[in-house]
Amino acid sequence: MEELYIDDKIRLYDEDIREPLFDHLEQVYGKIRFFEEKIIGKSRADVIAICCDRIVGVEIKSDVDTYERLKSQVRNYNKFCDFNYIAVGRSHERHVEKHVPKEWGILVVYVEDEEICIMEQRPATLNPKMKQDIQISMMWRPELQRILTKNKLPQYKQKSKKFVQQKLIEKMEWTELKLQMCEELFERDYTLWDEELELYKQTSKRK
Structure with a gap:
């Protein structure tokens, strides 16, 4: 993990987030398989997770990412997935909920005592827009x-x-x-x- 300090906090990159994220989702869902960087509609999904009875989408916005393409990404995740999450670095913690629908779960990824931790800020609920x-x-x-x-x-x-x-x-x-x-x-x-x-x-x- 390359350390980037801003406001005395370590900012995380996409590659720092993925493995801890996969571990967290395995704990939540049990049997699960991950497909990374898959095309869904007109967007590229960071993660599509297959569980025994549902398809889960996960978009990652690290501490150094912006929301520039998120609106269109949300539309495409919603068409394909039963449940969706956005996993964000702590720099997005206070305002990320403004950028995703209320059904989307929010996972905040941060560093504490030199370990990467994940906090569920909001659980994911069933996506009513899946087609x-x-x-x-x-x-x-x-x-x-x-x-x-x-x-x-x-x-x-x-x-x-x-x-x-x-x-x-x-x-x-x-x-x-x-x-x-x-x-x-x-x-x-x-x-x-x-x-x-x-x-x-x-x-x-x-x-």
């Missing part, structure tokens, strides 16, 4: 096919990915579909994606 058709767009086509198979639904091999997404939303209870989406996302292996996609394409051509 089911947008959230399910996070899923890869082979993942959608596995969900279809698991639920004994038609495979829709010749249909578009968007068509399959809509059919799943129509034919399944959202709570059950969410559980299965989270299970797929939790097990996602990026190292196998190219191979898996090619296999899916070849299988589709033969049918």
Whole structure:
């Protein structure tokens, strides 16, 4: 951690915040997987966390960051995530709540006795602006096919990915579909994606 002293307090950078933040969220949610720097809509999410029954977004604003792009970032997090947090350095502590919706949780990250600590200034509550058709767009086509198979639904091999997404939303209870989406996302292996996609394409051509 590179130390930057302002007003006799140590200011934290993004890279200082991430690992303590992940530890904190693991304590809160238990089983959890983190995806960093993922595109959501027109923004890049700092962290998308997958839990067993929810998708959690986390935007990080370190002591040296500004709120310049936060308004548009909030809009995109809200479309994709069930719960959202903003994790901030202590320089933002007094005014951050003015910049995020009331449903967003606020985590304040600071240094005390040479250790990085996290204080929950405000808990996150359910985001009412999440869009089911947008959230399910996070899923890869082979993942959608596995969900279809698991639920004994038609495979829709010749249909578009968007068509399959809509059919799943129509034919399944959202709570059950969410559980299965989270299970797929939790097990996602990026190292196998190219191979898996090619296999899916070849299988589709033969049918």
